[in-house]
Amino acid sequence: MAWGFLYGYSGVPAPVYMPELRKLGGSWSKIYVIWNQIEPSPGKYDWKSIDTFVKQLRSPEEGLISVFSASTWATRASAAILPPSPAKKPADYDRFIRELVKHCRGRVRYWQNDSEASNPIYWSGTASEFVDETKVFYRAVKESDPKAQVVLGGYDGLFNPTGTPFPGQQRGLTFFDEVLRNAKDSFDIFDLRLYANAYTIPDRVEYMRKKMTDLGYDKPIVCTEYNGPGFFDMAENRPFIPLVMAWSASIANQAKAVGGGEGVAGLYNRTDLSPQTQMFLMNAPPALDEKLRRMQCRDLVQRNLLALSAGVRRTMFWDLSHDTSKRDDVMTLMYGKLKMFDFENGRFTKRYPMADAFARMTRALRGVRSVRRIPVEESPAIYLFEADCGRRGPVYVAWRKGDPFKDEEAQSPFAFAWTGKSASGVDALGKKVATEVTDGKVSFPLTLTPTFVSQK
Numbered sequence: 173m174a175w176g177f178l179y180g181y182s183g184v185p186a187p188v189y190m191p192e193l194r195k196l197g198g199s200w201s202k203i204y205v206i207w208n209q210i211e212p213s214p215g216k217y218d219w220k221s222i223d224t225f226v227k228q229l230r231s232p233e234e235g236l237i238s239v240f241s242a243s244t245w246a247t248r249a250s251a252a253i254l255p256p257s258p259a260k261k262p263a264d265y266d267r268f269i270r271e272l273v274k275h276c277r278g279r280v281r282y283w284q285n286d287s288e289a290s291n292p293i294y295w296s297g298t299a300s301e302f303v304d305e306t307k308v309f310y311r312a313v314k315e316s317d318p319k320a321q322v323v324l325g326g327y328d329g330l331f332n333p334t335g336t337p338f339p340g341q342q343r344g345l346t347f348f349d350e351v352l353r354n355a356k357d358s359f360d361i362f363d364l365r366l367y368a369n370a371y372t373i374p375d376r377v378e379y380m381r382k383k384m385t386d387l388g389y390d391k392p393i394v395c396t397e398y399n400g401p402g403f404f405d406m407a408e409n410r411p412f413i414p415l416v417m418a419w420s421a422s423i424a425n426q427a428k429a430v431g432g433g434e435g436v437a438g439l440y441n442r443t444d445l446s447p448q449t450q451m452f453l454m455n456a457p458p459a460l461d462e463k464l465r466r467m468q469c470r471d472l473v474q475r476n477l478l479a480l481s482a483g484v485r486r487t488m489f490w491d492l493s494h495d496t497s498k499r500d501d502v503m504t505l506m507y508g509k510l511k512m513f514d515f516e517n518g519r520f521t522k523r524y525p526m527a528d529a530f531a532r533m534t535r536a537l538r539g540v541r542s543v544r545r546i547p548v549e550e551s552p553a554i555y556l557f558e559a560d561c562g563r564r565g566p567v568y569v570a571w572r573k574g575d576p577f578k579d580e581e582a583q584s585p586f587a588f589a590w591t592g593k594s595a596s597g598v599d600a601l602g603k604k605v606a607t608e609v610t611d612g613k614v615s616f617p618l619t620l621t622p623t624f625v626s627q628k
Contacts (some may be wrong), residue, residue, distance in 0.1 A: 173192050173198045173200075173201055173488055173489045173491070173492050173512070173530075174201060174202050174203075174396065174397060174488050174489065174490045174491045174492065175189060175201060175203050175491060175493075176204075176311065176491040176492065176493060176495075177204055177491075178206075178253075179203040179204060179205065179221055179225065180203065180205075180209070180221025180224065181205070181206060181209040181221065181253075182209075182252070182253060184495070185518060186220065186221040186224040186225065187224075187515065187518060187519075188224065188228055189201075189228070189492060189520075190228035190229065190230075190234070192492075192513070192520055193492065194292070195531070196527055196530050196531045197530070197531055197533075197534025197535060198205075198510070198530070198534070198535065198591060199233075199234060199536070200233070200234055200235075200236070200486055200488055201233070201234060201235065201236070201492075201606060202236035202237065202238055202282075202284075202396055202487070202488060203225050203236075203237060203238070204238045204239075204240060204287070205221065205222065205237060205238070205239055205240070206239075206240045206242050206243075206252070206253055207239065207240065207241055207242055207246060207247070207256075207265075208242055208243045208244055208252050208253070208267060209221065210222065210268070210272060211243070211246070211268050211271075212244075212527055213244075213245065214264075215243065216274075217271065219275060220479065220616050221584075222237070222272070222275065222276065225237070226276055226279050226280060229279060229280070231547070232278065232279055232280055232281035232292075232319075233281050234401045235275070235279070235280040235281065235282065235285060236280070236281075236282035236283070236287075236323065236396065236488075237272075237280055237282070237283055238283075238284040238323075238326065238396075239258060239269070239272065239283070239284065239285055239286070239309075240253075240254075240256045240286055240287065240288070240294075240356060241256040241257065241258070241265065241285065241286055241305065241315070242254060242255065242256040242257070242267055243259075246259055246260060246261070246264050246265070246268070247259055247260060248260055248296070248297070249296045251296075254275070254293060254294070254423050255292065255294060255295065255296040255423060256294060256295055256296065257292055257295070257296035257297050257304070258297045258301045258304070258305060262304070262305075262308050265305065265308055265309075265312075265544070266308050266311075266312050266522060269285075269308070269309055269312035269316075270312045270315070270316045270318060273312065273313050273317050273320060273485075274299050274316045274317070274555065276317075277316060277317045278317065278319070280320070281319070281320060281321055281331070282320070282321050282323050282361075283309075283313050283320055283321070283322055283323065283324060284322070284323040284324070284325075284363065284396075284556070285305060285306055285309040285322075286302070286305070286326070286595070287326035288327065288365070289302045289325075289326070289347065289351075290327065290343055290344040290347035290348060291328060291344075291420075292330070292420070293420050293423045294326075298325040299346075299347045299348075299350040299351055300350065300354075301356075302347075302351060303350065303351055303354045303355045305353060306355045306358045306359065306537065307358045309322065309358075310322050310355075310357075310358035310359060311358075320417075320585040321360040321361055322358070322359045322360050322361070322395070323359065323360070323361045323362075323363045323394065323511070324351070324355065324358075324359030324360075324361065324362050324363060325348065325351070325359075325362050325363040325364065326363050326365065326396065326397070327344060327348050327362075327363065327364055327380070328344060328365050328367065328461075329364050329365040329366055329367060329368070329376055329395075329522070330344060330367065330368055330581075331344060331345055331376065331379075332368075332369070332372050332375075333372075333375050333376060333378075333379040334459040335372070336377050336459065338368065339413070343467045344551045348383075349379075349383070352383055352384060352387060353387055353524060354520075356384075356387060356388075356389055358452050359391070360391065360392075360612075361381065361391060361392045361393070361394055361485075362391055362392070362393050362394070363393075363394055363395065363396050364376065364377065364380055364383070364393055364394075364395055364484075365395060365396070365397040365398065365432075366395045366397075366398040366475060366479055366484075366487070367397070367400065367402055368400075368402065368404075369405065369479070370400060370471060370474050370475045371573065372480055373475065373478040373479050374481070374482040374540035375483055375537060376479060377393060377479070377482040377484060378482065378603075380393065380548045381393060381483070387455055389616075392485045392486075393483065393484050393485065394484060394485050394486045394487070395479055395484050395486070395487045395488065396488040396490075397488060397489075397490035397491075397492065398479070398487060398488070398489060398611070399471075399472075399473055399475075399489060399490050399491075399507075399510040400468070400472075400475060400510075401467055401468070401471050401576060402506065402510070403452050403505060403506045404506075406448040406449070406577070407448075408446040408448040408449055409446075409448060409449050409452070412435075412449075414435070415435040415436060415502055415505070416502055418435065419502040422605075434502065435502075436499075436500040436502055436504070436505050437499075437500040437599075438500075439453065439505075440453060440455065440500075447460055447577075448577060451463060451464040452464070452495060452505060452506075452508075452509060453505075454499050454504070454508065461509075463577075463580070464509060465524060465525040465526065466525070466580070466601060466621075467576050468509075468510065468526045468529075469525055469526055469528075469529035469600045469601055469621075470571070470576065470600055470601075470620055470621050470622060471576070472489070472526055472529050472530060472533065472600070472621060473529065473533050473600045474555070474571065475487075476601075476628070477545075477555070477557045477559075477622070478541060478555075478601050478609075480542075480543040480559075481543040481544055481545045481557055489512070489530065490507075490510070491507070491510075491511060492511065492512050492513060492515075493511050493512065493513045493514060493515035493520070494507050494510065494511040495515075496508040510526075511524065511526075512524055512526055512527040513527060528602060529600050529601070532600065532602060532624075533600070533624075536567055536624040537559050537561065537567060538561065538564065539561045539562045539563070539564055540559045540560065540562075540567075541560045541561070541562055542559075543557055543558070543559045543560070544558055544560075545557050545558065546558055548588075552574075553572055553574070554570065554572055554573075554574040554586065554618065555570065555571050555572070555573060556568065556569075556570045556588060557569045557570070565626070565627055566626075567624060567625070567626045568588070568624070568625040568626070569622050569623065569624055569625070570586065570588075570618060570622065570623055570625065571582065571618065571619065571620060571621060571622040571623065572586075572618045572619060572620060573620075574620050576620065579620055580619075580620060582619065582620070583617045583618060583619045584617070584618055585615060585616075585617060585618070586615065586616060586617070586618035587613040587614060587615035587616075588613060588614065589612060589613055590609055590612060590613055590614035591612070592609065592627045593609060594609055594627070594628040595609055595614045595625055595626065595627060595628060596609075596625070596626060596627075596628045597609040597623050597624065597625045598623070598624055599619070599621040599622060599623045599624070600621050600622045600623075600624075601621055603621075605617070605625075607625060
């Protein structure tokens with residue numbers, strides 16, 4: 173589970189949060205750091221936030237540090253945070269990465285250069301320049317800590333390989349075509365973000381895997397950011413895409429985000445918004461807020477099962493907490509309610525239902541080795557998965573695909589082959605599900621909410 177965008181920089185604290193994550197069953201986390209944060213002037217380093225994070229790790233496998241190439245003095249576009257850009261002098265970047273990795277040598281396994289670089293907000297450069305940076309980054313990391321792993325990409329994954337194209341998807345695909353082709357020897361793991369429609373995850377994963385195999389190699393795929401349902405996953409909210417476009421343009425051009433802030437503020441003054449829009453606002457009616465929380469719990473489990481069954485090695489939820497003090501910020505609209513906790517005055521305060529759903533999922537899938545989908549030929553809308561949990565035996569997860577907003581109450585009987593004498597069921601919301609074992613089958617009512625079924 174990722175902390176969030178800033179950690180120990182620009183007024184954002186660097187808290188000790190891994191103990192809270194472990195309570196939920198999490199075992200892998202990342203932070204973003206900015207070049208300007210760690211080396212604010214040439215040769216002068218500030219290790220406070222790095223040390224706070226690293227000291228929390230029980231093993232190197234728990235940590236990923238993603239480094240944004242943004243600097244007021246060292247990069248082509250002078251920026252304290254965004255947008256990152258190529259170093260004026262590659263030797264400065266090489267030296268910085270070496271110092272950073274050496275400082276954490278043997279304590280952090282995973283490293284990433286920049287993030288979602290096909291988006292001009294997060295990379296003010298070309299694909300070719302990103303390839304050049306990746307090569308410098310890889311060499312510096314490996315020579316500073318041979319056991320470290322370089323995670324490429326942070327590709328936002330906003331594309332649909334089989335259905336209606338995602339708006340602007342060709343830019344990202346073209347960008348990473350060049351990166352995968354020309355930086356193939358400069359990374360160990362590919363990071364594919366899994367936002368947007370969860371049901372396209374298997375196709376997206378397979379599409380990116382095929383890109384690699386067509387180039388003669390096959391490297392592990394992980395996902396270091398996912399969540400849902402997102403604001404724009406709802407068709408009713410897509411007319412507001414211009415808000416994000418205006419915000420994105422302002423960041424990429426380092427101008428004032430007029431279109432974003434004023435536009436979001438205007439939503440709070442409208443009385444004609446659909447429920448699907450209202451539920452994402454900070455002042456949503458309680459019933460709609462609670463409905464969104466239930467939708468998030470379902471999505472959390474569905475997204476992970478779909479990803480793991482597609483061969484994704486590890487997943488990381490975005491994000492543990494999210495600052496919502498700026499109500500009218502576009503990022504608050506999009507991500508303000510997609511969090512596990514509130515974090516105030518240096519401590520975690522309110523815990524949201526999704527945190528409980530995450531803990532429930534990690535308990536149910538404890539020790540999972542692999543996940544496979546079991547086709548239900550007579551009903552493609554039924555999703556049934558078998559999770560191999562080693563000595564604990566298999567755990568099954570099932571739900572029926574439907575409209576996440578409208579079909580909450582729908583249910584139908586379902587049964588599948590069962591070798592045990594009894595079974596127990598609990599759903600993603602923590603509700604016990606009545607199961608019955610007869611004639612070699614286990615039966616229970618199937619709904620939108622994933623149900624975990626295991627031997628008693």
